[in-house]
Structures are given as C-alpha cells and as structure tokens.
Amino acid sequence: MSSTPGGAALIAHELTKQFAREHEAPVCALDKVSLEARHGELTAIVGPDGAGKTTLLRLAAGLLRADSGSLHVLGIDVAAHPQLVQDRISYMPQRFGLYEDLTVAENLNLYADLHGVSNAQRELRYPQLMEMTALGPFQSRLAGQLSGGMKQKLGLACTLVRSPELLLLDEPTVGVDPLSRRELWEIVTRLVAEESLTVVLSTAYLDEAERCKSVIMLHRGQVLSHGSPQQVTVLAEGRSFVATPEPGQTARSLQANLLDRTDIIDAVPDGGRVRFVRNATAVADDLHAVSVAPRFEDGFMILLRERPDRERIATIVIAHPFAHRGQETVVGVQGLVKKFGTFTAVDRIDFEVRRGEIFGLLGPNGAGKTTTFRMLCGLIAPSGGSLNVAGADVRTAPASARARLGYVAQKFSLYGPLSVTENLEFFASAYGLRGERKRARIDWALQQFELGEHARATSAQLPGGYKQRLAMAAALLHEPEILFLDEPTSGADPLARRAFWRRITALAEQGVTIIVTTHFMQEAEYCDRIAIMDSGKILAQGSPAEVRELGHNTGKPEPSMDDAFIAVVERSRGRTNAAAAGERPADSPAAA
Amino acid sequence: MAQMSVSGESGSSSNAWPSKLRRMRALVMKETRQIVRDPSSIAIGAVLPLILILLFGYGLSLDVKNVPIAIVMEFPTPEAVDFAAGFQLSPYFHPFMMRSMPPAQQQLLEHRVDGILRIPADFSRHLVAGDAEVQLIVHGGDANRARIIEGYVQGIVGVWAARLASQGSANPVQPVNVQARLWFNEANDSSYFLVPGLVVLVMTLIGGLLTAMVMAREWERGTLESMFVTPVRSDEILLGKTLPYFVLALFGFVLCVLSAKFLFHVPLRGSMWVLLGASMLYVLVALGIGLLISSWVKNQLVASQLTMLVTFMPAFMLSGFLFDLRSMPTIVRMITYVLPARYYVALLQSVFLAGDVWSVIIPNTLILAGMAAALALGSRAVMHKTLA
Numbered sequence: 008m009s010s011t012p013g014g015a016a017l018i019a020h021e022l023t024k025q026f027a028r029e030h031e032a033p034v035c036a037l038d039k040v041s042l043e044a045r046h047g048e049l050t051a052i053v054g055p056d057g058a059g060k061t062t063l064l065r066l067a068a069g070l071l072r073a074d075s076g077s078l079h080v081l082g083i084d085v086a087a088h089p090q091l092v093q094d095r096i097s098y099m100p101q102r103f104g105l106y107e108d109l110t111v112a113e114n115l116n117l118y119a120d121l122h123g124v125s126n127a128q129r130e131l132r133y134p135q136l137m138e139m140t141a142l143g144p145f146q147s148r149l150a151g152q153l154s155g156g157m158k159q160k161l162g163l164a165c166t167l168v169r170s171p172e173l174l175l176l177d178e179p180t181v182g183v184d185p186l187s188r189r190e191l192w193e194i195v196t197r198l199v200a201e202e203s204l205t206v207v208l209s210t211a212y213l214d215e216a217e218r219c220k221s222v223i224m225l226h227r228g229q230v231l232s233h234g235s236p237q238q239v240t241v242l243a244e245g246r247s248f249v250a251t252p253e254p255g256q257t258a259r260s261l262q263a264n265l266l267d268r269t270d271i272i273d274a275v276p277d278g279g280r281v282r283f284v285r286n287a288t289a290v291a292d293d294l295h296a297v298s299v300a301p302r303f304e305d306g307f308m309i310l311l312r313e314r315p316d317r318e319r320i321a322t323i324v325i326a327h328p329f330a331h332r333g334q335e336t337v338v339g340v341q342g343l344v345k346k347f348g349t350f351t352a353v354d355r356i357d358f359e360v361r362r363g364e365i366f367g368l369l370g371p372n373g374a375g376k377t378t379t380f381r382m383l384c385g386l387i388a389p390s391g392g393s394l395n396v397a398g399a400d401v402r403t404a405p406a407s408a409r410a411r412l413g414y415v416a417q418k419f420s421l422y423g424p425l426s427v428t429e430n431l432e433f434f435a436s437a438y439g440l441r442g443e444r445k446r447a448r449i450d451w452a453l454q455q456f457e458l459g460e461h462a463r464a465t466s467a468q469l470p471g472g473y474k475q476r477l478a479m480a481a482a483l484l485h486e487p488e489i490l491f492l493d494e495p496t497s498g499a500d501p502l503a504r505r506a507f508w509r510r511i512t513a514l515a516e517q518g519v520t521i522i523v524t525t526h527f528m529q530e531a532e533y534c535d536r537i538a539i540m541d542s543g544k545i546l547a548q549g550s551p552a553e554v555r556e557l558g559h560n561t562g563k564p565e566p567s568m569d570d571a572f573i574a575v576v577e578r579s580r581g582r583t584n585a586a587a588a589g590e591r592p593a594d595s596p597a598a599a
Numbered sequence: 600m601a602q603m604s605v606s607g608e609s610g611s612s613s614n615a616w617p618s619k620l621r622r623m624r625a626l627v628m629k630e631t632r633q634i635v636r637d638p639s640s641i642a643i644g645a646v647l648p649l650i651l652i653l654l655f656g657y658g659l660s661l662d663v664k665n666v667p668i669a670i671v672m673e674f675p676t677p678e679a680v681d682f683a684a685g686f687q688l689s690p691y692f693h694p695f696m697m698r699s700m701p702p703a704q705q706q707l708l709e710h711r712v713d714g715i716l717r718i719p720a721d722f723s724r725h726l727v728a729g730d731a732e733v734q735l736i737v738h739g740g741d742a743n744r745a746r747i748i749e750g751y752v753q754g755i756v757g758v759w760a761a762r763l764a765s766q767g768s769a770n771p772v773q774p775v776n777v778q779a780r781l782w783f784n785e786a787n788d789s790s791y792f793l794v795p796g797l798v799v800l801v802m803t804l805i806g807g808l809l810t811a812m813v814m815a816r817e818w819e820r821g822t823l824e825s826m827f828v829t830p831v832r833s834d835e836i837l838l839g840k841t842l843p844y845f846v847l848a849l850f851g852f853v854l855c856v857l858s859a860k861f862l863f864h865v866p867l868r869g870s871m872w873v874l875l876g877a878s879m880l881y882v883l884v885a886l887g888i889g890l891l892i893s894s895w896v897k898n899q900l901v902a903s904q905l906t907m908l909v910t911f912m913p914a915f916m917l918s919g920f921l922f923d924l925r926s927m928p929t930i931v932r933m934i935t936y937v938l939p940a941r942y943y944v945a946l947l948q949s950v951f952l953a954g955d956v957w958s959v960i961i962p963n964t965l966i967l968a969g970m971a972a973a974l975a976l977g978s979r980a981v982m983h984k985t986l987a
Contacts, residue, residue, distance in 0.1 A: 068827075068828045069828070069984070069985075070824065070828070070985055070986045072985065089984065090830075090832070090984075093827065093828045097828065097829075098825070102821045103825055104823065104824055105822070106629065106633065106822060108632070108633050108637055109629065109633070113632065116625070117625050117626075117628075117629050118829065120622060120624070120625030121622050121625060121626075121826065121831050122829055123618040123622070123830060165825070166825075
C-alpha cells in the first residue's frame, strides 16, 4: 500500500449517497462525487450547510454505506472492509464523543487502549500531546468540566494517541473561540509538517480552508471546485474592492445596499468599510471603490453565487416599523451578577443598548453570554445588579417586559414533529394572537422568511438554514421591539450568515433593537457596538472600530477582530493566571 | 468476520487476542468508572433495590392481621369455649364474644367486624355425632380479604381439629376443606413470596433498564461515533457493556438474597448454587433485551420507556410473582410463555420455598439458557458499527 507523499490517501469515484425523508423526496447528500486527497497533505472540504461534507467524511470512516460508486481509503475499499480502514485512521466527528464523567487522562488512556498503543509509545507520545494541547495541568479534571475549546483539544488529542495514517476532522473548530481555534490549527499544521500527517477536514471557516494545500468545494452534493486554494482565489482577481461608506452611513447599510445589487456577488463589512466582489460583467463604477487583492472567500462566493440558480439574499419588511433610532436606552444593565452555587457565571457586567441599535456580545463558549441573555429575557433571576428591559425592571414585571421582546434560543426551540405552519400557529397562540391578526402575522412570516414552499414540512426535516429562519419568524410574530438572538449563526455557512445579517440589518433600520451573541468575530462588524466577554466579565466594550484598535499591540498593521479578541482575552487571562503560573511546570507533566 | 479474510498487517495484529483483551479491559474499566461516578446508575443499581426491599418487605404486605370478628357462642359448652379459644389466641383475629346473632349482624352491617363465626347451641352434641358445623359469614366488600379470612378460619379450625384428633377423641369437626395453596406458606407471611419476587424486579431493572439507557446515552452523546472509528469490534463493545452490568446486577441480587434471609427470614430450601446459576442466566437474558432495544432505539427516554414496557411491567404483572398465572385468561396466559420472568419466578419460588425440585428447575433453566443464547446472538447480529 502506497503511503508515499503525493499518492492518494482517499479516492472517491462517482460516489452517491441519498437519505430517505418522510413525505418528501429523498435528499441527495452526495451526487456522483469524484475526488481525491493526497498523502502528507492538508485537504479541506468546504461548502454550505447540507453540501454533503459530513456524509463524505462518515463514508470515508466506514460509518455509512454508499448507495453507489466507490470509495478507497489508504487503498482499501471502505465499503467492503470498514474495519481495516478503522484500524488505521482516526476520525473526529463534529461533536467528539468524550466521556464527560471520565477525566482527561482516562479519556486519553481509553483511546490509547482501543488503538493498541503500548506503554512505551505512550511515554513518548503523551508529553508531546500535553505540550501541544496545554492540557497537562488538567489531566485529572473530568472532561465534562473543561471549556469548549479544551474539550475540542482533548478530542483531537484522543484521535492522535498514535500517528494515524489518515486523520478525518469534521468541522473541528466550530463553536470554538478564536484563541482555541488558533491553538487547534497550530497542532494540526505542526503534525502535518513534522510527521507528514495526512489530514482531511471539513470547515465552515474559509480562512481555514485558505491554509490548506488543497480545497474541495462541495455544493448540494456536487463538487464545485477541486484544487489549491489559490485556484479559487484567482477567480476574484480584479473583482475585489473596498468601498467607504458616506458620512452618516453605517458600513452595514452600505453593505446591505451592495448585496441587494445584481451586479455584485458578495459584500461584507470589514473594518468600518465594505469589501465587495463584482460580477464578471459589471462595468459601471459609481462606487468610488478601491481595488484590493482577492482572498479565498471572494473566489468561494463567486463559485457559489455566480450560477444560474443563484440564491437571492432576501431582506425583510415589518408591518409596523418602530420610531427611528434615538438616544433612548431600551436595555440597561448595571452590576449584573449571576452565581450558580460557588460558580460565578456572570460577574458584575454593565452595558446599555439604545433603540434601533445592533449590540453584539462576543466571546467563547462558556463566557457567560447565554446566562446574560436568559436574565435579560426574565428566564432566570439575577443574583445581583439591576436590569431594565423596554422600560421595565424584568425582576418585578417580567410578563409585560417579555411581551415586548422576542428571543431566539441557541438551539432553536421548535417542535420537531410539527410542520412549519403548525409551529408558527403554536407560537402565535402562545403570544396571545388570535383571529385575523394571527392569520395575518403567520402569512407575513411565511412570506418574509420564504418558508412558503416548506410550509407543510415538519421542522425537524428542515435544513439548518430554514430552521434558523423559522425560529426567527416565530420570535417576530408578536412584533417585539427588542430581539434577542443567542448564537444564531453557530454552524451556519457563509451564505446563510449573509442572509441572516441582511435581515438583521433591515430589522435594525426599521427600529427593532437587536442584541445578538456570536463567536464569529467578523460578525462584530455588523454591530453598532460590541462587548467582548470571557469568564463572566466584559473585557472590552465599544464600537467595532474602537475594539479593533485594541489588537494593535499585536504588531499587525491592520488587526482583525480575531486579533483584537485574542489580544484582549490573553491580556485578561494573563493577569488572572499570573498567580497560578507557578503550578504549571515548563515541560509537561504527562507522567502523572 | 469479513475483515479477517483480508490480511493487512495492522488488520491482523488488531485482531490478535492480546490487543482484543486490552480493548475489552479498557471498555470494562471505562464502564465501571462511569457506573461508580454516575449517581443514576448507583441509584438504579443499589438504592432502588434497597428501597424496593424495604417497601415490599415492610410496607406492602398482603397479610391480614388482627381481623375484628364476632364470635357468637349460642351456648358455652366446654368444647365450644375451647374452640373459640383458638381464635382468641390467634394473632390474626381480634374476636368479640357475643351470645346471639342480631347484635353481631348489626356489627357486620356497620363493618365494625369483618365476619361472624357462629357456634351453634348444638355444637357439642353434633361434635360427638361427627357432623359438627360452625357458620362463617364474611364481609365480602374486599373479596381478597374475605378469601384470606376464610382461609384463616379454616386454618384455625384445622389446627383445632388436628389437636382433637391427636388427643384421640372422637370425630373432628370438618366444616370446610383446607385449601392447598397455603402448603408452602404455612406462616402465611407474604414476604415469603414477595421477597423472592423482588429479586426478579431488581434483576430486570439493572439488566434491562440500566443497560438500555446507558447504551442509548452513548448514541445520544455521540460517544459511539468516535469510538467506532478505532480498531474496536462490535462484539467487544457489547461485552464491554455486558460485564460491568452483569456484576452490578449480581450485587443487587446478593442484596436481595441477604435481606430475604436475614431481614425477613424467608427460608432458602433449595441450594444456593441453583439460585445463583438461575439468576445469572436471567441477568444475561435481561441484559440481552436491554442491548437489543438500545441498538435500534437511540434515545434514552424512548429506550427506558420501551424497556419498562417490555421487561419491567410484565415481570411485575405477568410473571406469577404478584398474580397467580393459573387464574389468568387463556390469552394472557399464552403471552406469559414468552416472558423470561415467568420462568425465573418459577425457579425462584421453587428454590426459596419448596427446595431443589429438579422437574421444575431443569426445564425452566433450559428455557432461560436458550433465551440468553438467542438474545446474545441477536444483539451481535444487529450491532453494526454504522450510523443511521
């Protein structure tokens, strides 16, 4: 079996996989896909939600059987000999199955035993893994008590207890803060360099795809492109520009205008300006834009959107717009504290949100964002501090305050077995709508969120993007003046995220106040003001431009929001860890 | 296994016994740690058996004691007084002595007493003639209780008659026949058959419910997806699950047997080894059902409800532990033949109360063994390392 660098570690030929659905035609996850990934290389699979990325990786891991076509991994036919493949590869699913009631060391030992790693090999391997993941000091901690980023690193370590001949990673960095994301990437790239590890990974982060040797782009079960990232980037050659908003105009409203134009492929707010990609045929230059070097994402959007079946990025119109933005404070938080037993989830935070603003709460998993949200919505009682939402103290008048706000929970609270219409009817009734108004609001929701064609499908069967739209529609049925969205774009692909933010921008322009949490730092650019949270505290607050400035001392000329986040968090953690630094030896204490 | 026919280097080494054993040991250790750390397995494995034992042993008693009864002695001959004394001394009755029927009937109407025992005025004369009769009227509001009281009365009459016979005196009183079902329960203490029945429930809970739930939990939390892509084989995953819960179930079994013996003084007339062997077989059957259910129900809630429905409820209602199988309608009785609990209860009742009755032990053991083997093969056949 060839394992020479450059040889193919994974070859798919006309691979097809369908999934049956109730009452609807089967969905084709992979449609005659042919591709290959080479030894010793980092290959990324990118594409929107439902493109077939996870299905492809599961087929390669022998966890699913293809309907037709062939798939060879390390020269072995996976369908015929799944166990032979599983003996030699490692696979990290989207949610790595750590045993939360086992400690870090016990999880690692379990996988070492399953992979038949000898004690001698462990003595060599463990210190290396501990050093890379910085999990050394936490070996006796239960996996369930680790932060999201640490869990992900432990999952990766479990797949690396021995050097696999092929490593499959399914969205390894989803839901992980920028700091942990950077660390995970350092581990992977280092092993590719040092051990010429072969890695195939799927990702929703296009900047990650850009770092891979080879990129396979999937869309609706088909391969859109297959080659080096540069091949994708050059598609946008001469078509990428940056435009500056006029005085008084926000970057996001200029971005929204550009996105609505048919001659523009893509637009995103970027550092107070708007970066956009033109149609190949666009000529008129009415934008005073500056040409910039293209990046991978630009080419990606061209591949995805410059197609006959191009998806429209829809906006939204609400029936009764609210009075335009003023200086009126609609959400005020002072000294807010929430303790769970001895654990302080939210530690004396202050912020204010004015009418019609988009306020972003940024931070890694476990920073306290969701807890803050639940207190704002009156779902849990604060342990201290004061809260004012829509003119009422939620602690004393939760019912009246709640009627004026909408809440989209992190895992969309929809009723899976109910259809789209039934879900909307239920939520409308729950908000006390009835008769003509209820009818009108449901029609509005179906139309504005383009849910009509799926009105009778059960919400459990909806693709991710549609679920998010339905959840948002349900939260807007009673025409709230404040909308809370908890991690609405988590796991969403770039296209779905553009569509989401287009609607949010439109809502804000019509006077709805938006408070949103996210761990995609670039999304901070859509906000009027943001707050960065970590370990229950707000570390920085201000306009995106102000916060970005904090990343300046990283030495980069134009710090990104990611850089700013990492700088802010590291500075804060450095302060709190300074005292505890003594218990963390320089070299890893793996032989504990 | 198909994989073994292809000789890859690492493929053959991961099939070798040492690495197989190492993987099994790792899985068993993992499972044991989880059991010890998870309060819910401790609850189902140890706390629940204890609660059931105490509840069934002390709380839920089918015994009837201190039954208020009116004894109408129409003429106090020495024989009649001697006869009534049997009731006064019995812990089961609390007699009220009367001289005529009307006040006794009034008491019964008001349900101040559960029954009337009338000793007619000509009792002594008939006793000599050999055809003595006493009249028993029982309040039938609670049919079960009425039947039990009837049994008690017959028992006391029987004892008195036997004593009379042993003293060599004339013909004994025989108002009614003594029923056979009190043979093995002469103390008429319901813990005698409740506690052995309890063993069935505990085994079923640990073997079936707990196993189905922990397996479904692995599906829910996605831990199996990661584990599947390792050299681990499906039979190793199954055995790694089976062994720890087998031990846990035996722990529950020992708790039950010890409490049966020392707390409730239930006799163990058969051999300990037969009891242990039969119980091990039954645990294997329960484990097999649990694993089979969880291989196609991958949700903890559904798995637990299904297991309750398929194993626990039938073991409770249809195993002959609470309700006599012979008095069930034919259709229901037919259903009981597919229930493993039925055979285990038969074994337990025999071993605890009657002794090593081989004509009961052998067929029931064989059936349980057959079921265990079929379920083991069945779970092995449906357990694939694939998703969906």
